[in-house]
Amino acid sequence: MTGNRNIVINGLLKLHILACLVFIFAPIIGSFVFSLNSDRFPSLPLGHFSLQWYRLILEDPFVWAGFFNTVFVGAIVAVIATTLGFGGAYTDFRYNFIGKNAYLALALLPPTIPVVIMGLAMLAFLSRISLSGGTFSVIIAHGVMCSPFAMAIIRLRLSQMDPDLEAASWNLGGNEWATLRHVIMPFTKPAIFAALFITMAVSFDEFAVAWFVSGLHETLPVKILGFLQGQVSPRINAIGSLAFLSSITLIVFAQMLMRNPSTGPVEK
Amino acid sequence: MNDQMTTNSIVKLDSVVKKFGDIFAVERVDFEIGRGEFLAIMGSSGCGKTTTLRMLAGLEDPTDGDIYLDGERVNGKATWDRDTPMVWQSLALFPFLTVQENVEFGLKMRGVSKVERIERARRWLEKMQILEFANRNISQLSGGQKQRVALARALVTEPKILLLDEPLSALDAHLKVRMQSVLSSLQKDLGITFVYVTHSMSEAFSMADRVVIMSRGKIEQIGTPQEIYREPRNRFVAEFLGSANIFTGALSRKTGVYWTIEAPDGSFEINAGKVTNKNEGDSVTFIVSAENMNVRPTGSQPNGITVTVVGEEFVGATAILFVETESGAELKIQKSHDEFSSLDTRPGSKLAVHWDPDHCHVLPGE
Numbered sequence: 001m002t003g004n005r006n007i008v009i010n011g012l013l014k015l016h017i018l019a020c021l022v023f024i025f026a027p028i029i030g031s032f033v034f035s036l037n038s039d040r041f042p043s044l045p046l047g048h049f050s051l052q053w054y055r056l057i058l059e060d061p062f063v064w065a066g067f068f069n070t071v072f073v074g075a076i077v078a079v080i081a082t083t084l085g086f087g088g089a090y091t092d093f094r095y096n097f098i099g100k101n102a103y104l105a106l107a108l109l110p111p112t113i114p115v116v117i118m119g120l121a122m123l124a125f126l127s128r129i130s131l132s133g134g135t136f137s138v139i140i141a142h143g144v145m146c147s148p149f150a151m152a153i154i155r156l157r158l159s160q161m162d163p164d165l166e167a168a169s170w171n172l173g174g175n176e177w178a179t180l181r182h183v184i185m186p187f188t189k190p191a192i193f194a195a196l197f198i199t200m201a202v203s204f205d206e207f208a209v210a211w212f213v214s215g216l217h218e219t220l221p222v223k224i225l226g227f228l229q230g231q232v233s234p235r236i237n238a239i240g241s242l243a244f245l246s247s248i249t250l251i252v253f254a255q256m257l258m259r260n261p262s263t264g265p266v267e268k
Numbered sequence: 269m270n271d272q273m274t275t276n277s278i279v280k281l282d283s284v285v286k287k288f289g290d291i292f293a294v295e296r297v298d299f300e301i302g303r304g305e306f307l308a309i310m311g312s313s314g315c316g317k318t319t320t321l322r323m324l325a326g327l328e329d330p331t332d333g334d335i336y337l338d339g340e341r342v343n344g345k346a347t348w349d350r351d352t353p354m355v356w357q358s359l360a361l362f363p364f365l366t367v368q369e370n371v372e373f374g375l376k377m378r379g380v381s382k383v384e385r386i387e388r389a390r391r392w393l394e395k396m397q398i399l400e401f402a403n404r405n406i407s408q409l410s411g412g413q414k415q416r417v418a419l420a421r422a423l424v425t426e427p428k429i430l431l432l433d434e435p436l437s438a439l440d441a442h443l444k445v446r447m448q449s450v451l452s453s454l455q456k457d458l459g460i461t462f463v464y465v466t467h468s469m470s471e472a473f474s475m476a477d478r479v480v481i482m483s484r485g486k487i488e489q490i491g492t493p494q495e496i497y498r499e500p501r502n503r504f505v506a507e508f509l510g511s512a513n514i515f516t517g518a519l520s521r522k523t524g525v526y527w528t529i530e531a532p533d534g535s536f537e538i539n540a541g542k543v544t545n546k547n548e549g550d551s552v553t554f555i556v557s558a559e560n561m562n563v564r565p566t567g568s569q570p571n572g573i574t575v576t577v578v579g580e581e582f583v584g585a586t587a588i589l590f591v592e593t594e595s596g597a598e599l600k601i602q603k604s605h606d607e608f609s610s611l612d613t614r615p616g617s618k619l620a621v622h623w624d625p626d627h628c629h630v631l632p633g634e
C-alpha cells in the first residue's frame with residue numbers, strides 16, 4: 001500500500017523537477033537553438049544551420065571590448081570579494097564580540113538590496129567622490145555585491161572545521177599568522193576557489209549596477225542591452241549563449257569544489 | 269623537603285584560579301608535578317581538569333595565581349612560545365596533510381630545515397610503528413593509528429612535558445588497554461613528564477604515578493593510586509571511586525584501642541589509631557571496602573548489621589551483592605561466587621553483615 005503510494009509520489013516529484021528544469025532552461029535552449037539558425041527572426045520552422053551570427057559577433061570590436069572588460073572586472077572582483085569574504089568569515093569563526101549578529105547581518109546585507117537601488121546609490125556615491133564612470137567603479141560596486149557570496153561559502157567551510165585544529169597549530173608552535181597560512185587557508189582552499197568562481201560568475205552576469213556606474217567602460221551585459229535597444233538581431237542569441245556557457249562553467253567548477261569538501265586538495 | 273620538591277618539579281601551580289564570566293572553572297588550585305612523573309588529573313566533566321590542562325598549555329590564561337614551567341613564570345606566555353604539546357581528545361590531526369606532514373608540522377613551525385624535519389619525523393613515525401603509513405591521508409587510518417600519529421606529532425619536538433586530554437576516550441576497550449601500555453612504556457622510555465586528563469579511573473590508576481582528583485574546580489585529593497584507593501580523604505573521593513561502603517556516626521566512648529561509633533544503623537567499633545584530632549561527640553565518617561565485608565545467613569555479629577538483598581552483579585570471578593540497611597543506606601559486598609553460594613541472595617532476603625574494626629578507614633577530610 002505504502003509502496004504504491006511512494007511510487008506515485010516519487011513519479012509526481014520527478015515530474016515536478018522535470019517541469020522546473022524545463023521552465024528554467026527552455027528559454028536558454030531556445031536562444032541557443034536560434035543562435036545557430038540562419039533566419040533573421042526567431043520563428044518556426046527553422047532555417048538551416050549557420051554560424052553566421054557567431055561570426056558576426058566575433059568580428060565586432062565592441063563585443064570584444066565588452067567581453068574583455070567583463071573578464072577583467074570579473075577576475076579582479078573575484079580576488080577582492082574572496083579576500084574580503086574570507087576576512088569576514090574568519091572573523092565570525094574566530095571571535096566573539098558584542099554586536100556580532102549586527103556585524104554578520106550588515107556583512108551579508110548587500111544581496112538583499114534591490115539592484116536598481118544599489119546601482120543608484122553606488123552611482124550617487126561614486127560620482128560624489130569622482131570615481132564613477134570607469135572600470136574601477138564597476139569593480140568597486142561588484143566587489144561590494146559579491147563579497148557576501150564569498151563570505152557565505154567560506155563561512156560554511158569553516159563551520160565544518162574542528163576548532164581544535166587551530167588551537168593544535170598554535171600549540172605546536174605556529175603563531176596566529178603561521179596558523180592562518182598553514183592551517184586555515186589549506187583547510188578552506190576548496191571554498192576559496194569556489195568563492196573565486198562564484199563571485200566571478202556573479203560579476204560576469206550582473207547588469208543593473210554595471211549599467212549605472214560603468215559609463216563608457218561597458219561590460220558585456222550592458223553591451224547586450226545596447227544591442228537590444230538598437231535592433232533585434234540574432235547576434236543577441238549568440239552572445240547570450242556564450243555568456244551562459246561562461247557562467248555555467250564557473251558555477252559548475254564551484255559546485256564541484258564545494259560538493260566534497262572533506263577531501264581537500266592534498267599535495268602529493 | 270619542600271625546597272627539594274620545588275627544584276625537582278617541572279610544573280608548579282600556585283593558587284591558580286580560572287573564571288569564565290562569573291563561573292569558577294578552577295578555584296585556587298595548588299600542586300606540583302615532578303620531572304619524569306606521570307600525573308593523571310581525574311574528575312567528572314566540568315570539574316576543571318581540562319581547563320587546568322589548557323592553562324598549562326597556554327591556551328587559557330589564569331584569572332589569578334601563577335603557573336611555573338621549568339622554573340619560569342609563564343602567565344600570559346602564548347602557547348606557541350611554550351613547548352607544551354598536547355594530545356587532543358579529538359586528536360585534531362590536520363586532514364589536509366599526510367601522516368608525515370602532520371608529524372613534521374611542529375618542526376616546520378619552529379623553522380627546522382626540511383631535511384632535518386623529514387629525518388626527525390620519520391624517526392618518530394618509526395618509533396610509533398607507523399612509518400609504513402607516512403604518505404597516507406589521515407582519513408585512511410584506523411583509530412589506533414591516528415592515536416599514534418597524534419603522539420608522534422606532539423613528541424617530535426622532544427618536549428620536557430606532554431599534555432594529554434582524554435586521548436583514549438574514542439577507542440574501544442581492547443585498543444584502549446593496548447594504548448595504555450604504549451603510553452606507559454613510552455613515558456618510561458622518554459623519561460619526560462606526562463600530564464594526563466581523564467574521567468576514567470581505570471586509565472588514571474593503571475598508568476599514573478600520582479593522581480589528582482578534582483571536583484567543582486577544586487582538588488579533592490592528590491596521591492598515588494594506592495594511597496587514594498586505600499585512604500580516600502573525603503566522602504567525595506570515596507564515592508567517586510565507587511567501591512566503598514560509607515558510614516557516618518558520632519564517637520561515643522573509647523574502650524582500649526577502639527572507639528565506639530553510634531550510627532543510624534547501629535553502633536560499630538573502629539580502631540582508635542585511625543581517628544585523629546577527634547573527641548567524644550564528634551562526627552566521623554568511615555569506609556569499609558566491599559571486599560572486607562563479611563556476610564552470614566543470619567544471627568547477630570559484633571560490629572555487624574542486618575541487611576536486605578537488593579540485587580547481585582557478576583564481575584568475573586567475583587560477584588557484588590547490593591544490599592540495603594534498615595535506614596536505607598546502600599552497601600556493596602564483593603566476594604567469590606563460592607562464598608555467596610551458601611547464602612540466600614535472592615532480592616528481599618535478609619543477611620547478616622559484619623567487618624573487622626581494623627579494616628575501617630576513617631575519612632580525614634570529613
